[in-house]
Amino acid sequence: MTSMDYDLTILGGGSGGLTAARVAASLGARVLLIDKERLGGDCLYTGCVPSKSLIHVARQVYQARTATRLGLTSDNVEIDMARVAESIQGVIKQVQDAEQVYTDDVTVKFGTVSFQSPTALLINDEQITSRATIIATGSHPARLPIEGLAEIGYLTNEDVFQLTNLPASLLIVGGGPVGVELGQALARLGVQITLIQGPERILPREEPEVSVAIAEALQLENVQVVTNARVLRAERHGGKKSVMVKQGEQMVVFEADEILLAAGRQPNVGGLNLDTIGVTYNEQGIKVNDYLRTSVANIFALGDVIGGYLFTHVAAYQAGVAVRNALLPVGKKKVDYRVVPWCTFTDPEAAHIGLTYTEARQRHRQVRVVTFPWADIDRAQTEHATTGFIKLILAGKKEEIVGAHMVGAHAGELLGEIALAMQNHLTVSTMFATIHPYPTYHTGLQQALFEAYLTSSQLRSNRSIVSAALRLRK
Ligand SMILES: Cc1cc2nc3c(=O)[nH]c(=O)nc-3n(C[C@H](O)[C@H](O)[C@H](O)COP(=O)(O)OP(=O)(O)OC[C@H]3O[C@@H](n4cnc5c(N)ncnc54)[C@H](O)[C@@H]3O)c2cc1C
Numbered sequence: 327m328t329s330m331d332y333d334l335t336i337l338g339g340g341s342g343g344l345t346a347a348r349v350a351a352s353l354g355a356r357v358l359l360i361d362k363e364r365l366g367g368d369c370l371y372t373g374c375v376p377s378k379s380l381i382h383v384a385r386q387v388y389q390a391r392t393a394t395r396l397g398l399t400s401d402n403v404e405i406d407m408a409r410v411a412e413s414i415q416g417v418i419k420q421v422q423d424a425e426q427v428y429t430d431d432v433t434v435k436f437g438t439v440s441f442q443s444p445t446a447l448l449i450n451d452e453q454i455t456s457r458a459t460i461i462a463t464g465s466h467p468a469r470l471p472i473e474g475l476a477e478i479g480y481l482t483n484e485d486v487f488q489l490t491n492l493p494a495s496l497l498i499v500g501g502g503p504v505g506v507e508l509g510q511a512l513a514r515l516g517v518q519i520t521l522i523q524g525p526e527r528i529l530p531r532e533e534p535e536v537s538v539a540i541a542e543a544l545q546l547e548n549v550q551v552v553t554n555a556r557v558l559r560a561e562r563h564g565g566k567k568s569v570m571v572k573q574g575e576q577m578v579v580f581e582a583d584e585i586l587l588a589a590g591r592q593p594n595v596g597g598l599n600l601d602t603i604g605v606t607y608n609e610q611g612i613k614v615n616d617y618l619r620t621s622v623a624n625i626f627a628l629g630d631v632i633g634g635y636l637f638t639h640v641a642a643y644q645a646g647v648a649v650r651n652a653l654l655p656v657g658k659k660k661v662d663y664r665v666v667p668w669c670t671f672t673d674p675e676a677a678h679i680g681l682t683y684t685e686a687r688q689r690h691r692q693v694r695v696v697t698f699p700w701a702d703i704d705r706a707q708t709e710h711a712t713t714g715f716i717k718l719i720l721a722g723k724k725e726e727i728v729g730a731h732m733v734g735a736h737a738g739e740l741l742g743e744i745a746l747a748m749q750n751h752l753t754v755s756t757m758f759a760t761i762h763p764y765p766t767y768h769t770g771l772q773q774a775l776f777e778a779y780l781t782s783s784q785l786r787s788n789r790s791i792v793s794a795a796l797r798l799r800k
């Protein structure tokens with residue numbers, strides 16, 4: 327084989343691509359990272375970072391407005407959206423500077439890139455060759471076949487964080503994580519929100535009771551949640567925008583000042599010339615096998631562009647797997663999605679890891695569910711944040727956690743502990759016997775685990791050992 331310019335070329339410098347570049351460079355490979363415009367991706371500029379910053383601002387407003395229940399009197403909170411938008415851009419800049427280190431040992435190029443063959447790429451007018459390539463070009467907001475929508479215009483996650491004036495009312499199309507997180511945050515900032523969701527419940531990937539709890543939390547803050555409702559058409563009437571919605575057999579019209587489209591994602595595959603070189607893809611994304619290999623042997627893909635789990639931490643995990651498989655001749659690694667956590671950052675948060683109850687029943691013979699109310703966590707009481715629950719799904723003779731679903735303040739923070747336990751097959755008794763600091767929300771998890779132990783077969787066998795020992799003493 328003739329010598330190649332690079333060992334590995336990575337297309338897309340977002341969450342997955344940046345991690346892949348860093349891992350590959352740390353292994354001593356000659357790495358080229360190409361992005362069409364800038365490094366950081368959706369997560370940094372238009373996703374996780376600005377959305378969590380906006381959610382933080384909205385929480386401050388909400389807490390100030392509800393502080394009277396704590397005996398505090400706060401003056402009317404005034405919101406200067408131009409300064410809020412500026413502060414969000416400031417956070418992005420801080421995170422961006424911290425990420426710079428990812429590319430210190432990597433060649434970075436910006437521009438238009440396309441495949442000429444599985445080993446040759448054209449970047450602007452320059453041809454480069456690479457032994458292997460990883461495609462990590464991410465996704466964009468799904469463009470739906472909603473008649474009239476493109477003509478009247480709408481917002482997406484790509485522009486909502488830059489608004490310096492908020493609309494008085496907003497129709498959000500889509501009740502997934504983007505719709506519910508932004509719906510609650512913008513409602514707290516004074517926008518009248520109508521959330522329109524196609525399926526029969528919001529957050530349909532969650533357990534049903536999680537969807538119910540989050541819908542109730544939104545409704546308590548005056549978000550109108552409309553489910554089983556598919557948006558078919560959009561129109562403008564003077565200064566207002568309206569959508570025609572099919573709800574059951576009925577057509578219903580909703581009207582507001584603006585529309586936010588939050589109805590899923592589509593993969594960024596355009597312009598790469600994938601058809602010519604034989605990389606297969608469909609509307610969900612580029613097809614990969616368990617090794618993240620595409621239909622072309624030396625081309626891998628990861629992150630949003632392959633669909634499935636659209637999360638920054640999953641893209642980063644896949645980066646480690648794809649780099650290893652692209653660079654190492656032996657010891658190929660399969661992806662393992664047994665322990666995937668995610669959190670929807672509403673207030674209370676909806677935290678999820680592993681299997682749902684239905685999935686657990688399909689995969690395990692012995693399945694047991696233990697629930698624990700968030701209100702029984704002392705820290706939750708001290709912070710007046712008592713809404714929610716912990717639902718643990720246990721399976722197998724040894725009673726390992728195979729799934730956990732939580733609604734509660736800071737619930738997402740508990741996922742790390744459960745992830746580590748699940749990854750290492752720790753049992754419930756090992757987990758609850760570990761000392762947790764009081765009073766943290768983690769003690770709530772420890773209490774839930776203790777509840778699980780109290781109703782376990784292990785307790786029954788421990789009881790018989792103790793009663794035998796006591797009999798012997800008599
Ligand atoms: C509003 C919102 C909030 C979110 N919040 C969270 C959250 O809290 N937690 C979480 O885990 N996930 C969250 N996500 C999802 C997360 O942003 C994505 O899963 C993650 O960014 C995917 O990483 P990626 O590397 O696949 O793509 P990206 O990070 O988007 O990176 C893709 C990169 O490819 C580049 N690119 C695109 N096309 C080309 C091309 N043709 N040539 C070269 N480069 C190209 C882009 O410029 C970009 O830099 C959120 C998403 C949204 C929309």
Ligand SMILES: NC(=O)c1ccc[n+]([C@@H]2O[C@H](COP(=O)([O-])OP(=O)(O)OC[C@H]3O[C@@H](n4cnc5c(N)ncnc54)[C@H](O)[C@@H]3O)[C@@H](O)[C@H]2O)c1
Pocket residue numbers: 470472499500501502503504505507522523524525530555556557558588589590591635636637668669670671
């Ligand atoms: N906290 C987080 O980790 C976080 C936050 C935001 C986004 N994300 C990621 O971003 C991805 C995209 O999120 P999303 O909320 O845009 O997509 P989504 O696919 O999760 O939810 C969109 C919802 O819109 C509905 N929908 C589609 N067309 C519709 C129509 N015409 N009328 C009414 N409803 C319609 C869909 O049925 C779906 O339930 C998610 O998969 C998630 O992984 C993660």
